[in-house]
Amino acid sequence: MNIGIYDSEISLRFPRGLAGVLEVVAEINRYYTSSGRRSMCAFPSDRNEFFPTRGVFHVRPDDRWKTAAFFGRVLRNFYGPKTVRFALFHASAVSDGGGAIVFLGHHAWGKTTLLRGFLSAGYSYLSDDMVAVNLKSGLLHPTLPVDHRVRFGSVSPPVPLNTVFLIRYSPQRDESEIREIPPHKAFLSAMENLLNPTSVGEDSLKTLLRVFSGASSYRTFHRDWRDVLRFQSLRSS
Numbered sequence: 001m002n003i004g005i006y007d008s009e010i011s012l013r014f015p016r017g018l019a020g021v022l023e024v025v026a027e028i029n030r031y032y033t034s035s036g037r038r039s040m041c042a043f044p045s046d047r048n049e050f051f052p053t054r055g056v057f058h059v060r061p062d063d064r065w066k067t068a069a070f071f072g073r074v075l076r077n078f079y080g081p082k083t084v085r086f087a088l089f090h091a092s093a094v095s096d097g098g099g100a101i102v103f104l105g106h107h108a109w110g111k112t113t114l115l116r117g118f119l120s121a122g123y124s125y126l127s128d129d130m131v132a133v134n135l136k137s138g139l140l141h142p143t144l145p146v147d148h149r150v151r152f153g154s155v156s157p158p159v160p161l162n163t164v165f166l167i168r169y170s171p172q173r174d175e176s177e178i179r180e181i182p183p184h185k186a187f188l189s190a191m192e193n194l195l196n197p198t199s200v201g202e203d204s205l206k207t208l209l210r211v212f213s214g215a216s217s218y219r220t221f222h223r224d225w226r227d228v229l230r231f232q233s234l235r236s237s
Contacts, residue, residue, distance in 0.1 A: 004034030006079040014042035024068035028142050050074045065148045072144030083196045086132040090193040093126035094118045099162025100140040110169035117225040125152035135204045138211045161215045176227035178220045186217035
């Protein structure tokens with residue numbers, strides 16, 4: 001299996017018995033290209049571990065979601081900051097089939113809750129913790145989850161950005177508030193959440209500005225994730 005996510009360029013070798021538990025990893029990686037210049041190996045074990053100096057993964061063979069989240073964390077932490085082909089943002093995202101819906105916000109402001117809620121409503125998975133924007137095409141690519149509680153039935157292929165929600169979970173409010181904001185505010189918020197800033201040059205910034213300028217942007221102060229889902233459903237109808 002080639003792993004091209006985050007420019008890691010890894011050729012991953014593993015025994016046939018691990019194919020089932022690695023199926024989520026394989027499904028998402030098919031949307032990336034890799035020359036496989038670095039070879040790593042995965043072996044079954046009683047715990048998930050990564051030994052970077054040896055290029056070895058120990059993988060539990062009993063839970064594909066925990067395995068996908070394990071690989072997601074390893075690739076994000078070890079290879080994410082070095083990425084040059086993609087801009088990586090701390091955000092979650094789904095797809096409605098025609099475009100990406102991105103949730104941007106600080107820690108514990110509801111990104112994963114919104115993601116899981118939209119997935120339960122039939123949206124396709126794009127990103128749990130890290131949104132990847134292709135700096136040539138401007139399309140958003142799916143990335144591996146980092147939370148094993150995130151489960152999905154379908155993975156979206158690369159899609160253009162359609163909607164950005166700058167979110168804030170606000171349970172103390174009497175009712176949720178969702179209002180439209182200028183696209184440049186979503187762009188600036190995204191840049192504050194950029195995970196590989198040293199890899200994004202002037203041309204890349206122009207690409208990202210174009211991507212965000214073409215999307216509808218909203219700020220939420222929501223007391224329930226269902227209010228955001230209802231809002232998006234009404235927009236799409």
